[in-house]
Amino acid sequence: MLAEIIAVGSELLTPFRQDTNSLFLTESLNGVGVTVAFKTIVGDREAHIAQAITVALGRCDLVFLMGGLGPTADDLTREAVAAALGIRLKRDGDVLAALYKRFAERRASMPSNNTRQAEILEGAEVLPNPHGTAPGQWLDIVFGGHRKLLVLLPGPPRELKPMMTEECLPRLREALPPRAIARRVLKIAMLGESDVDARIAPIYGRFSDVETTILAKPGEIEVHLLCSKAILEVAQGRVNELASRIEEEMEDAIYSSQGEALEEIVLYYLQMRGATLAVAESCTGGLLSERLTRVSGSSRAFQGGAVVYSNELKTQLADVPEELIEEHGAVSRDVAEALAHGVRRRASATIGVGITGIAGPSGGTEEKPVGTVYIGIADGKEQTVVERRFRGDRERIRYLATQQALDMLRRKLM
Amino acid sequence: MLAEIIAVGSELLTPFRQDTNSLFLTESLNGVGVTVAFKTIVGDREAHIAQAITVALGRCDLVFLMGGLGPTADDLTREAVAAALGIRLKRDGDVLAALYKRFAERRASMPSNNTRQAEILEGAEVLPNPHGTAPGQWLDIVFGGHRKLLVLLPGPPRELKPMMTEECLPRLREALPPRAIARRVLKIAMLGESDVDARIAPIYGRFSDVETTILAKPGEIEVHLLCSKAILEVAQGRVNELASRIEEEMEDAIYSSQGEALEEIVLYYLQMRGATLAVAESCTGGLLSERLTRVSGSSRAFQGGAVVYSNELKTQLADVPEELIEEHGAVSRDVAEALAHGVRRRASATIGVGITGIAGPSGGTEEKPVGTVYIGIADGKEQTVVERRFRGDRERIRYLATQQALDMLRRKLM
Numbered sequence A, B: 001m002l003a004e005i006i007a008v009g010s011e012l013l014t015p016f017r018q019d020t021n022s023l024f025l026t027e028s029l030n031g032v033g034v035t036v037a038f039k040t041i042v043g044d045r046e047a048h049i050a051q052a053i054t055v056a057l058g059r060c061d062l063v064f065l066m067g068g069l070g071p072t073a074d075d076l077t078r079e080a081v082a083a084a085l086g087i088r089l090k091r092d093g094d095v096l097a098a099l100y101k102r103f104a105e106r107r108a109s110m111p112s113n114n115t116r117q118a119e120i121l122e123g124a125e126v127l128p129n130p131h132g133t134a135p136g137q138w139l140d141i142v143f144g145g146h147r148k149l150l151v152l153l154p155g156p157p158r159e160l161k162p163m164m165t166e167e168c169l170p171r172l173r174e175a176l177p178p179r180a181i182a183r184r185v186l187k188i189a190m191l192g193e194s195d196v197d198a199r200i201a202p203i204y205g206r207f208s209d210v211e212t213t214i215l216a217k218p219g220e221i222e223v224h225l226l227c228s229k230a231i232l233e234v235a236q237g238r239v240n241e242l243a244s245r246i247e248e249e250m251e252d253a254i255y256s257s258q259g260e261a262l263e264e265i266v267l268y269y270l271q272m273r274g275a276t277l278a279v280a281e282s283c284t285g286g287l288l289s290e291r292l293t294r295v296s297g298s299s300r301a302f303q304g305g306a307v308v309y310s311n312e313l314k315t316q317l318a319d320v321p322e323e324l325i326e327e328h329g330a331v332s333r334d335v336a337e338a339l340a341h342g343v344r345r346r347a348s349a350t351i352g353v354g355i356t357g358i359a360g361p362s363g364g365t366e367e368k369p370v371g372t373v374y375i376g377i378a379d380g381k382e383q384t385v386v387e388r389r390f391r392g393d394r395e396r397i398r399y400l401a402t403q404q405a406l407d408m409l410r411r412k413l414m
Helices: A021-031 A046-059 A077-085 A093-105 A112-118 A157-175 A193-204 A232-253 A262-272 A287-294 A311-318 A322-328 A333-347 A394-413 B021-031 B046-059 B077-085 B093-105 B112-118 B157-175 B193-204 B232-253 B262-272 B287-293 B311-318 B322-328 B333-347 B394-413
Strands: A002-008 A035-042 A062-066 A089-091 A119-121 A125-127 A136-143 A146-153 A180-189 A210-217 A220-229 A254-256 A277-281 A302-308 A351-357 A372-378 A383-389 B002-008 B035-042 B062-066 B089-091 B119-121 B125-127 B136-143 B146-153 B180-189 B210-217 B220-229 B254-256 B277-281 B302-308 B351-357 B372-378 B383-389
Touching: A002 A021, A002 A046, A021 A035, A021 A062, A021 A157, A035 A046, A035 B046, A046 A062, A046 A077, A046 A146, A046 B035, A046 B046, A077 A089, A077 A119, A077 A136, A077 A146, A093 A112, A112 A119, A119 A136, A125 A157, A136 A157, A146 A157, A180 A232, A180 A394, A193 A210, A193 A220, A193 A232, A210 A232, A220 A232, A232 A254, A254 A262, A262 A287, A262 A394, A277 A287, A277 A311, A277 A333, A287 A302, A287 A394, A287 B287, A287 B394, A302 A311, A302 A333, A302 B311, A311 A322, A311 A333, A311 B302, A311 B333, A322 A333, A333 A351, A333 A372, A333 A383, A333 B311, A351 A394, A372 A394, A383 A394, B002 B021, B002 B046, B021 B035, B021 B062, B021 B157, B035 B046, B046 B062, B046 B077, B046 B146, B077 B089, B077 B119, B077 B136, B077 B146, B093 B112, B112 B119, B119 B136, B125 B157, B136 B157, B146 B157, B180 B232, B180 B394, B193 B210, B193 B220, B193 B232, B210 B232, B220 B232, B232 B254, B254 B262, B262 B287, B262 B394, B277 B287, B277 B311, B277 B333, B287 B302, B287 B394, B302 B311, B302 B333, B311 B322, B311 B333, B322 B333, B333 B351, B333 B372, B333 B383, B351 B394, B372 B394, B383 B394
Parallel strands: A002 A035, A002 A062, A062 A146, A277 A302, A277 A351, B002 B035, B002 B062, B062 B146, B277 B302, B277 B351
Antiparallel strands: A035 B035, A089 A119, A125 A136, A136 A146, A180 A220, A180 A254, A210 A220, A302 B302, A351 A372, A372 A383, B089 B119, B125 B136, B136 B146, B180 B220, B180 B254, B210 B220, B351 B372, B372 B383
16 A cells, blocks of 8 residues: 655755654554655645645555644645545534643633634544644545545644554554564674675575665664564564574674664673773764763763873873873874773773774874774773774764774673 | 755655755755745656656646666666656767766776666756766756756765756756845854744844744754845845844844854854863763864864763762762762863863763652753853753753853853
8 A cells, every 4th residue: 555645844845954754654654564655745835735635645545744734824734635625624613622621721821823723624533632732634535536545644743653653553554454564673883785785685585575674874784674464473483584594694793683772782781791881082072972871871881981182181081101192193003002991990990992093184194094093992801902994074984983992892792 | 936856766765764865955946046845755666756757847847856867777767757758768879988988997897787877868968977877967848838947866965966066056047037145044052942033033024035044953043044136245235134133132142143053163262262171071971072073173172071970980080079979969060060170170271161960861859850950160260050950851951961061161252
């Protein structure tokens, strides 16, 4: 079954705002076996919205409209549907009463504008909206001789998402043939997309009933597996079987098979081993700490560290000897190692990490071009330092340096 | 003049990938006086693409197709245009020769697939692509009795952007009536959207020839001003006049009037005063350092700092007395101040900043709920500490804490 998603709002046609609701909607729809075939974005003009609706109903069985259900004059989705289908809008007494009640509970008087939100399309089912004033509407119609579903959802994500999950998905499951969907996401750090694909394509090629999507992000490849069957156990079995085969091929390159982030995995391993971590960052300027502390509960294993942008702070906060910096330069194998040792001792941590490099765009030399990064890891018994030459802009080089450090930590702790 | 942008690619209809090229295209088109009225996203199916083209030509004068110009079997934009318009594709000798030359220069033999990229639509002008193998195509046609422009662009941003700027915009400027566009972006930190709008709406309401767009981001409001006139000086004059009026009303709440980021402004003020900065972060976990070091050249004023997630590190790296933490708690006014002093002394910096708080989702108490953040600033002569209660999730609370710290720094340095 094919669906079209129409996002309504002039702000979505500026360079500043983007429809992101449709990603959530697509995921929800895929989960009940519906494929999104078109997305359309249209401004707050009744004729344009009505035209988009007519086009969508002509090519898809299921049409979702998002936005344009507010109380103001530029909220025109209701009127546009009425015009496109040649049906009437009627003020619904129950919806109106609920609106008055909502305002009364907030000790506010309802602006007269808001009564527009009680206007319901002839034949539509009202979808209650506990998180806002705009109810959704569900229309089961015949258009061009075919049965079509047309759904109106409010634009704000915190209203749209629960309405989709709680009101629309149950109705869709009832309307559609039963399907059970199993999914799994395998994640791989610091390998290239073509390398990964060359190794796993012969494997997933033999699983024609599992949809395999490879997504390349900076320093990371995600392999999404999706299988749809009548029975959940069968779908799950196929996904798990393919996942195991890929895991066999890629061995320890796969760091997560349930969708966890790399920083979560590192923190998990640290806690499992009762180990603690401290980091000293130069070129990454705090990004590694920031990524680790995004995870709630990270304080159980992550103690903190030093952002040693200046040479003085490398000495002052991580005990890197001045002479070492003079002799080898701040961006060197030796300084990375000294940073790891120094911050580890300072924090009395099990493991210390040191990063130093040239993030660019300036500061590169022939010997050490922009992108040169040294990463040291020390645990008091042994130390490792790697040298990498990352390509890309400042942001990418910094990100890849933290990704490399996290992957080194993961492999050390595994 | 109305335009429609059609993004082609099945990956854009998954929950994982989003069209972002259209934001760039919209900005470019607005700059020559063209309004984007519709955006359509369609998968790699010839019939669907052809249908989208027909619909677009029926409602807009200018249609941009992005993507689907690659060499593989699922790159079908060329064929879809031919089908929609009933015209033929012809292999172009010059384009083919350029393709062979490109591969030869890279000492690679050209896969036979790539010859498809030399197929040019009858009557189309070839738009050269120095950054990839897919040339663009420019069609000036009559459709339904009206003159229409249909433009085919490659999907990868690093190919699309220069082609738009270097090939399409000059052609559009020639085809369209001359327009001069002046723009300006004013940025305001740590005020609410409705507060800002209430104060400036009466002002921009009197400038009906300047388009004013207010964008709310976490901890930041952007006011975009755009004016289009026949003469650039006139447009610029109107934008500048409105900007001055708004600046008068908002006074020092506006931190940037040329689009600079808040961290850039802070670093600029620091350098202007020959001052240096060091920061000690607890709940923000390195985010403040990371934001400052995103700016290339930040090392001239930013020395670094400490991520003092554990209490031990608060003492070890920023000299916060253990007793102080015991007495007042790690999240307290006193500890924020001590962090600022301590890191300032350690780094021998002009100014020190200390941040401590509860980013959540756990860790809140009745007295200090999630979102409570203390920010201290010290310069050796005076110190300030503010307490804030931010609302939102962990990510938002951390971001707002750094935004507040940067805005305090800015006001101190102004």
